Amino acid sequence: MSAPESSPKSLFDKLWNAHLVQAQTEATPAIIYIDLHLVHEVTSPQGFDLLREKGIPVRRPDLTLATLDHSTPTLPAGADGIRPYYTEQARHQVHTLRDNCREFGIELHDWDSPSRGIVHVMGPELGATRPGMTIVCGDSHTSTHGAFGALAFGIGTTEVGHVLATQCLLQTKPKSMRINVAGKLAGGVTAKDLALNIIHYLGMNGGTGYVIEYAGEAVRNLDMESRMTLCNLTIEAGARAGMIAPDATTIEYLRGRPKAPKDAAFETAAESWLQLASDPGAEFDHEINLDGSAIRPTITYGTDPGMSVAIGEPVPPAANESQAKALKYMGFSAGQSLGERKVDVVFIGSCTNGRISDLRAVAKVLHGRHVAGHVRMLVVPGSEDVRKQAEDEGLHETIIKAGAEWRLPGCSMCLAMNGDIVAPGETAVSTSNRNFEGRQGSGSRTLLASPETAAACAVIGHVAGVSELQPLQESR
Amino acid sequence: MQAISQVTGPILVLEQENIDTDQIIPARFLTSTSFAGIGEHAFADWRFDTNGDAIADHVLNQSRARRSPILVAGHNFGCGSSREHAPRALLGFGFRVVISSQIADIFRNNSQNVGLLPVVLDKDQFASLLQMDGQEITVDLEQCRVLVSAADGGEQSWPFTIDPFARHCLLRGLDRFEFLVQANDAITAYEEGR
Numbered sequence: 001m002s003a004p005e006s007s008p009k010s011l012f013d014k015l016w017n018a019h020l021v022q023a024q025t026e027a028t029p030a031i032i033y034i035d036l037h038l039v040h041e042v043t044s045p046q047g048f049d050l051l052r053e054k055g056i057p058v059r060r061p062d063l064t065l066a067t068l069d070h071s072t073p074t075l076p077a078g079a080d081g082i083r084p085y086y087t088e089q090a091r092h093q094v095h096t097l098r099d100n101c102r103e104f105g106i107e108l109h110d111w112d113s114p115s116r117g118i119v120h121v122m123g124p125e126l127g128a129t130r131p132g133m134t135i136v137c138g139d140s141h142t143s144t145h146g147a148f149g150a151l152a153f154g155i156g157t158t159e160v161g162h163v164l165a166t167q168c169l170l171q172t173k174p175k176s177m178r179i180n181v182a183g184k185l186a187g188g189v190t191a192k193d194l195a196l197n198i199i200h201y202l203g204m205n206g207g208t209g210y211v212i213e214y215a216g217e218a219v220r221n222l223d224m225e226s227r228m229t230l231c232n233l234t235i236e237a238g239a240r241a242g243m244i245a246p247d248a249t250t251i252e253y254l255r256g257r258p259k260a261p262k263d264a265a266f267e268t269a270a271e272s273w274l275q276l277a278s279d280p281g282a283e284f285d286h287e288i289n290l291d292g293s294a295i296r297p298t299i300t301y302g303t304d305p306g307m308s309v310a311i312g313e314p315v316p317p318a319a320n321e322s323q324a325k326a327l328k329y330m331g332f333s334a335g336q337s338l339g340e341r342k343v344d345v346v347f348i349g350s351c352t353n354g355r356i357s358d359l360r361a362v363a364k365v366l367h368g369r370h371v372a373g374h375v376r377m378l379v380v381p382g383s384e385d386v387r388k389q390a391e392d393e394g395l396h397e398t399i400i401k402a403g404a405e406w407r408l409p410g411c412s413m414c415l416a417m418n419g420d421i422v423a424p425g426e427t428a429v430s431t432s433n434r435n436f437e438g439r440q441g442s443g444s445r446t447l448l449a450s451p452e453t454a455a456a457c458a459v460i461g462h463v464a465g466v467s468e469l470q471p472l473q474e475s476r
Numbered sequence: 477m478q479a480i481s482q483v484t485g486p487i488l489v490l491e492q493e494n495i496d497t498d499q500i501i502p503a504r505f506l507t508s509t510s511f512a513g514i515g516e517h518a519f520a521d522w523r524f525d526t527n528g529d530a531i532a533d534h535v536l537n538q539s540r541a542r543r544s545p546i547l548v549a550g551h552n553f554g555c556g557s558s559r560e561h562a563p564r565a566l567l568g569f570g571f572r573v574v575i576s577s578q579i580a581d582i583f584r585n586n587s588q589n590v591g592l593l594p595v596v597l598d599k600d601q602f603a604s605l606l607q608m609d610g611q612e613i614t615v616d617l618e619q620c621r622v623l624v625s626a627a628d629g630g631e632q633s634w635p636f637t638i639d640p641f642a643r644h645c646l647l648r649g650l651d652r653f654e655f656l657v658q659a660n661d662a663i664t665a666y667e668e669g670r
């Protein structure tokens with residue numbers, strides 16, 4: 001099973017071994033220790049119920065961090081101070097998390113916290129997410145945190161209860177895969193485009209049973225926010241987790257973050273983080289080599305994130321019945337130009353692309369331009385931190401002036417449970433991560449793309465790429 | 477968790493591949509703080525139109541759907557969101573077993589935790605099963621076999637593999653939590669050794 005001490009180890013092996021409380025046997029799974037448990041309102045209430053039922057406390061409230069994001073409204077409170085929750089049940093869910101955090105002594109980033117945000121945006125910003133950690137959350141996009149060289153994955157609510165009670169999880173060791181992306185990404189090609197191409201290559205289930213390590217020049221050159229986008233989308237290929245070895249980029253991102261170690265302790269930690277990289281000669285169950293320089297800006301056209309094409313390409317023919325059904329749902333036919341499709345909604349946000357660099361990219365496209373008259377555009381920062389930064393830089397002014405709505409942080413239109421919804425039959429170009437049937441509202445049709453592409457679609461009013469924007473008139 | 481050793485009954489086939497957990501239970505049904513009644517919302521967007529009216533001819537709205545303990549669903553079942561509400565909704569709807577040619581990792585884990593038996597069959601056998609909608613079969617967890625009557629009156633027996641610990645717990649209706657609790661000393665020792 002596990003390689004002898006002296007043999008070269010992968011990043012994943014190092015993390016796995018360092019967190020083994022009890023090794024896996026033929027009859028029983030491994031018990032692994034969890035360094036950080038992120039909690040939100042939707043998948044936690046029944047987990048806390050387990051504790052009450054058994055009369056036990058949260059074992060390590062100090063390793064547990066909670067936020068409100070999924071069912072929270074992104075419109076501000078009214079003059080009466082009442083927040084416009086989508087349903088009474090949503091309000092109750094949020095209040096339940098607040099009560100649970102108070103009862104069990106857990107740090108909650110509530111409405112009044114300057115750090116509240118989408119769980120996978122907030123953790124890294126606070127420096128709570130650090131290299132070498134095991135991180136879990138009742139949310140599949142926990143894979144985001146792997147960008148820091150952490151082993152991070154989503155769990156179910158029963159397991160949320162397990163971690164609250166024991167700080168441990170039962171796990172069978174997944175297989176390992178390394179994806180090497182050689183070369184440089186071309187100008188205008190983002191981590192989102194890279195990720196969509198990887199999912200297209202692997203297929204929606206190509207990663208099932210694996211933890212993926214991303215490596216190669218194109219990955220090394222990504223900044224931290226782009227790395228998070230890439231790891232975030234790993235789950236869309238079915239993999240448990242995605243990870244990238246920590247390097248100087250990782251260390252500089254973490255320096256000075258509120259929950260990161262300080263001063264000398266930081267330097268010591270940073271040195272140990274650099275040791276986590278996969279050893280030369282480390283073995284993987286599967287290895288894939290891709291050419292990053294061949295990737296072009298990409299958009300999805302179907303109902304799984306693997307159904308994508310380079311912008312400008314026509315809709316490909318369906319390869320099987322499922323794809324035929326997807327095309328029908330989306331109202332596309334093979335050979336059709338995607339550019340014919342009128343766009344009704346543009347959503348900028350989510351744990352995939354709701355960070356400051358994403359909003360800067362959007363503002364850059366929108367600057368001096370206006371959103372097409374028939375398009376409704378929502379820009380939703382991933383966290384209060386992102387919102388503040390964007391407002392300090394004046395990005396929100398550009399966004400509002402262009403005719404888009406500037407909202408409060410939250411998951412928003414990513415999953416249609418908080419009031420931000422795409423209407424039946426509408427086409428949305430979205431920077432989020434899932435284009436499943438009905439994901440953004442019953443009957444909604446979602447095209448996934450990068451923030452740049454989504455903003456260009458908003459301006460042009462049809463599916464389009466940045467290169468199709470009219471150049472701005474020089475002001476004199 | 478209810479123990480499960482042998483399930484016999486008619487199968488319900490949903491041939492579509494990549495049925496994600498948003499299809500099994502749309503996000504708008506996740507605001508409850510309990511799992512009670514969640515089965516009523518299973519596949520809500522398939523079973524009901526946008527006005528909330530039941531789509532009468534949908535297979536999941538036929539009376540046999542509620543009498544089929546075994547769901548047979550296309551490749552890569554349960555992908556997407558980690559919501560445990562998905563296997564809970566299937567259980568609430570009346571299924572005890574889900575069979576596919578591939579089942580997504582988190583969904584499989586969640587199913588095992590809540591007492592829904594996930595079975596992955598070999599591609600060819602699975603393809604034959606897809607043609608048997610409504611037919612009675614037996615899923616035997618003790619023997620790790622799916623038993624299907626053949627056209628000639630004989631019986632076909634298809635093996636499947638399942639994580640041995642998951643099998644152990646499902647057969648006895650054991651909560652995996654107890655296994656973790658028993659490791660408490662090891663957990664404390666690990667914490668002290670860091």
Ligand code: SF4
Pocket residue numbers: 069070118119120139141350351352410411414415432433
């Ligand atoms: S933004 Fe979307 S994918 Fe991310 S945590 Fe929220 S709902 Fe999940």
